Amino acid sequence: MKVPAAGAVMSGQSFATLSGRQGRIGELLGAGGQGEVYHVVVDGLPFALKWYHQHYTEIDTGLRLRLERGVRRGAPTTDFLWPLDLVEVPGNSSFGYIMPLRKSDFRGIRDLISPPPHRLELTLASRIILCQQLAHSFFELHAAGFCYQDINFGNIFVNPDTARILICDNDNVNIDGADASIYGTRKFMAPEVVRRESLPNSRTDLFSMAVLFFYSIFGWHPLDGRRENDISVLNPELEMSLYGTNPIFLFDPDTDENGPVDGVHDWIVARWQSLPHTLRQLFIRSFTVGLHDPSLRVLETEWMNILNLIPGSIHICHDCSFEHVISIELKKPTAPSECLCCGEAPEYSPILLLGSRIIVLNIGQEIRAEHLDSADDATTIMAKVESHPTRANLIGLRNLTNAPWRVSLPEGTSHIVPSGQAVRIAPGTTIEFGKSIGTISDVNMLEPTS
Amino acid sequence: MQGDRIASLNYAMRTALPELRNVAADNPEVDVRMSVLRFSSTAEWQIEAPEPVENIQWTDLKAEGETHMGDALRLLAARLTPEAMPGRQLPPVLVLASDGYPTDDFESGFDAFFAADLTNSAIRLAIAIGSDADNDILGRFIRHPDLKPLKANNATDLVKYIKWATTAPVKAASSPTNSPNPLQEFAQEIDEDQPVTSDIIW
Ligand SMILES: Nc1ncnc2c1ncn2[C@@H]1O[C@H](COP(=O)(O)OP(=O)(O)OP(=O)(O)O)[C@@H](O)[C@H]1O
Numbered sequence: 026m027k028v029p030a031a032g033a034v035m036s037g038q039s040f041a042t043l044s045g046r047q048g049r050i051g052e053l054l055g056a057g058g059q060g061e062v063y064h065v066v067v068d069g070l071p072f073a074l075k076w077y078h079q080h081y082t083e084i085d086t087g088l089r090l091r092l093e094r095g096v097r098r099g100a101p102t103t104d105f106l107w108p109l110d111l112v113e114v115p116g117n118s119s120f121g122y123i124m125p126l127r128k129s130d131f132r133g134i135r136d137l138i139s140p141p142p143h144r145l146e147l148t149l150a151s152r153i154i155l156c157q158q159l160a161h162s163f164f165e166l167h168a169a170g171f172c173y174q175d176i177n178f179g180n181i182f183v184n185p186d187t188a189r190i191l192i193c194d195n196d197n198v199n200i201d202g203a204d205a206s207i208y209g210t211r212k213f214m215a216p217e218v219v220r221r222e223s224l225p226n227s228r229t230d231l232f233s234m235a236v237l238f239f240y241s242i243f244g245w246h247p248l249d250g251r252r253e254n255d256i257s258v259l260n261p262e263l264e265m266s267l268y269g270t271n272p273i274f275l276f277d278p279d280t281d282e283n284g285p286v287d288g289v290h291d292w293i294v295a296r297w298q299s300l301p302h303t304l305r306q307l308f309i310r311s312f313t314v315g316l317h318d319p320s321l322r323v324l325e326t327e328w329m330n331i332l333n334l335i336p337g338s339i340h341i342c343h344d345c346s347f348e349h350v351i352s353i354e355l356k357k358p359t360a361p362s363e364c365l366c367c368g369e370a371p372e373y374s375p376i377l378l379l380g381s382r383i384i385v386l387n388i389g390q391e392i393r394a395e396h397l398d399s400a401d402d403a404t405t406i407m408a409k410v411e412s413h414p415t416r417a418n419l420i421g422l423r424n425l426t427n428a429p430w431r432v433s434l435p436e437g438t439s440h441i442v443p444s445g446q447a448v449r450i451a452p453g454t455t456i457e458f459g460k461s462i463g464t465i466s467d468v469n470m471l472e473p474t475s
Numbered sequence: 476m477q478g479d480r481i482a483s484l485n486y487a488m489r490t491a492l493p494e495l496r497n498v499a500a501d502n503p504e505v506d507v508r509m510s511v512l513r514f515s516s517t518a519e520w521q522i523e524a525p526e527p528v529e530n531i532q533w534t535d536l537k538a539e540g541e542t543h544m545g546d547a548l549r550l551l552a553a554r555l556t557p558e559a560m561p562g563r564q565l566p567p568v569l570v571l572a573s574d575g576y577p578t579d580d581f582e583s584g585f586d587a588f589f590a591a592d593l594t595n596s597a598i599r600l601a602i603a604i605g606s607d608a609d610n611d612i613l614g615r616f617i618r619h620p621d622l623k624p625l626k627a628n629n630a631t632d633l634v635k636y637i638k639w640a641t642t643a644p645v646k647a648a649s650s651p652t653n654s655p656n657p658l659q660e661f662a663q664e665i666d667e668d669q670p671v672t673s674d675i676i677w
Pocket residue numbers: 054055056057058059060061062073075106124125126127128193194
């Protein structure tokens with residue numbers, strides 16, 4: 026006969042939450058080191074209940090206080106599966122908390138590095154959008170005076186179709202600067218935490234977040250280069266050196282000591298070269314000076330400023346599907362003159378330049394209010410790239426706002442594009458969309474440097 | 476202030492700094508400098524002589540019980556005089572970040588502050604820390620019908636106001652008032668009668 030662990034609860038059991046809601050325990054969703062997670066129905070609605078092993082509640086003495094504070098303060102954003110209410114069961118000395126239920130269309134982003142066929146394949150745009158949302162959510166958490174303490178792969182889930190994310194395991198969240206209950210997860214901890222010189226705080230969170238971003242975009246760890254490749258058996262001393270006492274970035278511009286190895290890291294090098302130098306600069310800061318000086322780590326707002334520009338500016342190689350970001354170099358929209366992956370000569374579509382933002386004008390591409398500095402809701406569609414109804418070789422940008430645009434054409438004439446009409450996309454055209462002015466341009470091709 | 480509030484204040488200031496540095500870098504004609512005054516059970520200058528923003532690193536404040544805002548306002552008032560700020564300057568930008576419950580004599584502090592020579596020409600902004608911050612006190616500091624205290628999570632909006640404050644006078648000085656509006660000029664070129672072929676606009 027199986028004896029239930031001390032403090033365990035059973036499916037079918039009824040309970041009342043601390044704020045007085047009525048619930049019933051349903052099926053077991055999964056179990057981990059700290060406890061079990063059940064499907065529950067509370068006041069007629071489905072939620073998840075995390076129920077702790079009694080021995081865990083005895084070790085982690087700050088747990089209850091953290092959860093109560095979390096419930097009181099509320100979720101920083103809707104991306105967090107945040108504690109909503111605490112649960113106790115009569116005659117049971119353990120406790121648990123209610124959180125939103127994660128639907129089955131979400132997948133753990135650890136699968137970004139799983140071997141095929143389980144690997145989670147995401148487009149570069151989705152990966153960037155994933156990072157943007159993480160930056161936004163962790164910013165709200167930090168700005169409220171909290172830190173997460175254990176940012177890692179295992180706690181982040183993504184819906185592959187929409188790129189929406191969920192942040193789980195919020196029971197370690199604590200006031201920034203308070204004594205932490207954990208150190209964190211291997212390969213995500215800041216070097217000073219690996220060396221046990223510091224407990225997690227908002228600045229170590231920033232380091233873990235930068236690792237998460239690098240992993241999400243490259244499917245690879247930023248400190249794994251030649252040195253890790255040369256190790257046949259990783260032991261604790263070597264691990265301490267790689268991630269704690271002597272960490273070196275794979276793309277450290279000042280040393281090749283841990284640089285990429287030909288034939289091993291080629292794809293990662295190609296992706297690195299395909300990214301705008303503004304983004305590379307943030308990674309370089311994170312994993313050079315930011316390894317040693319926590320105050321120099323990249324803040325969420327800095328990531329967001331750069332990440333926001335990327336999703337609309339991606340060119341996909343017609344031959345091998347490798348994704349290249351068109352970026353502004355020397356004031357011109359620029360991209361490599363040969364595919365960084367297959368070497369074929371690319372055919373770049375014209376782009377629309379809006380300040381420092383580049384939008385590739387492929388058929389179907391939409392331009393939203395957020396791109397135009399418009400007062401409308403950020404996601405309102407203001408324009409769309411379409412082909413000409415009868416002349417297949419022409420593409421145009423349709424005005425989906427209710428105000429006319431003024432355009433000046435490369436031939437020097439100016440015209441009005443009334444609401445609902447489209448204007449031919451030709452380099453040299455300038456379009457005045459209310460407050461913002463956009464210029465249609467060709468992409469300047471630059472020979473890739475290694 | 477304590478616990479999560481002080482952490483929130485520190486995070487807001489850390490986040491605002493890089494944005495401020497960007498403003499300074501984008502406007503090399505303006506020398507943006509910053510002083511920092513801290514108040515808890517006492518008020519004292521943390522950075523007294525104005526430092527270029529690119530040199531400033533935020534040192535985290537520690538939680539303490541008291542909020543001597545009155546002392547802080549008096550200390551600030553002493554700096555808002557033509558003698559203390561000599562030479563040609565853009566209006567100073569004053570940012571008050573607090574959870575808003577002064578524990579000292581803040582009334583006399585406000586009196587001294589608003590009596591100082593440069594207070595009225597200053598741009599006064601505030602950041603309310605914590606969800607239950609006392610916006611009335613911060614509102615008295617701002618004393619502007621349209622400006623509300625910012626929250627810690629939009630502290631970077633400070634930069635928008637500061638940008639406006641630091642660039643507006645410069646731009647106004649460099650563009651003559653009689654120059655034609657560039658958009659208007661553009662509008663006059665438009666020839667509505669000119670037929671547009673359907674392969675340019677459709
Ligand atoms: N809100 C939720 N909705 C649906 N399933 C969940 C939810 N939270 C956790 N789970 C699932 O329940 C299981 C245990 O979750 P959890 O990560 O909380 O355990 P843990 O004790 O923290 O594990 P670990 O040993 O990794 O720390 C996992 O399979 C997880 O995917």
